Amino acid sequence: MDLTDIDASAWAELETAAADPQSGFRYVSLCSVDTEAKPQARMVVLRAADRSARCLEFHTDTRSSKWLELSVNPRVTILGFSAESRLQLRLQGAVELHGPGSGGANAAWGRLPARTRMAYAGGPPGDERAFEMIDAAEPADEAEGKTRFGVLIFRAWTLDWFQLRQQDNRRALFCYDEAGALSSCRWVNP
Ligand SMILES: Cc1cc2nc3c(=O)[nH]c(=O)nc-3n(C[C@H](O)[C@H](O)[C@H](O)COP(=O)(O)O)c2cc1C
Known part of the structure; x- marks a missing residue:
């Protein structure tokens, strides 16, 4: 597989995970820096993924600590691991916050089942x-x-792709431009 295929398959896995509760990347860590400059991490459910825009969607309670933290500093890392594909995805980027009453929140709310x-x-x-x-x-x-x-709409700027193998682990770095197009990619030492 060449690097563009690897990038495409990583985003295909994320799109699958958003629709499949059994998928490895269904639950990922959302990592941020709080208002005291302390690192924070928590699990979130991946609700949607869009490979062309390089965006991921998450839902949260706007009374939570993370909402306040992210409104001050929207830069985040999303970290996931799939045991099945032995793949770690580490995405850096920023989140946009769509609060109660916004078009984005209303549309997502309309798609939620009653129990959620x-x-x-x-x-x-x-x-x-x-x-x-x-x-x-x-x-x-x-x-x-x-x-x-x-x-929370996360837009990825970079992807650090790491595959754990019996021997010869593999790692590659990908950068995206503002439109979400792949702007550079390279293999690096694991
Ligand atoms: C598997 C799993 C999935 C979770 N999914 C979400 C989620 O989608 N949104 C969310 O706000 N919290 C989710 N939580 C709870 C968060 O991890 C966290 O405990 C909570 O949101 C409070 O975080 P905060 O204090 O950083 O705001 C999930 C917890 C687990 C264990």
Whole structure:
């Protein structure tokens, strides 16, 4: 496989993962730097991928720490590993935030199943919760959730592709221009 094929297959895997809960890249780490310059990382579900724009879509609660952090510093790394293909993808870029009421958030909300919408109907993420409340079924209002629902659109600037092999690991670096076209690529030592 040449480098352009490797780039294409990496993005094809990401597109597959967005549609397949069993896929290796369905859950990835979203890594950012908080307002105190400390590194932060958390797992997120990959909701959509667009190979031509080099974009990935994630959903989150706008009351979460990450939303505030990303509104101050939108630069992120997305890190994923697929055990099946023994592939690590490390993408650097920036996120655009589409908050409640925006066209992007409304459209994504409209595509969410009811059970997923309920994830946004509870109390603020990270706030203390009484232990007795852990298993209690709280009456929650789905419409409330929409007022907290946000979409993160990540645009990749670079991809660091690493394949773990029995011998002779492989690594390649890819850069994208503003339109998402591949602007450079090269093999590097793993
Ligand atoms: C497998 C998995 C998937 C997750 N997916 C999401 C997600 O798509 N969006 C999200 O906001 N949090 C998701 N979470 C929770 C986050 O990892 C994190 O704990 C939470 O959002 C609070 O992060 P923050 O304090 O950095 O904002 C997921 C957790 C796990 C274990």
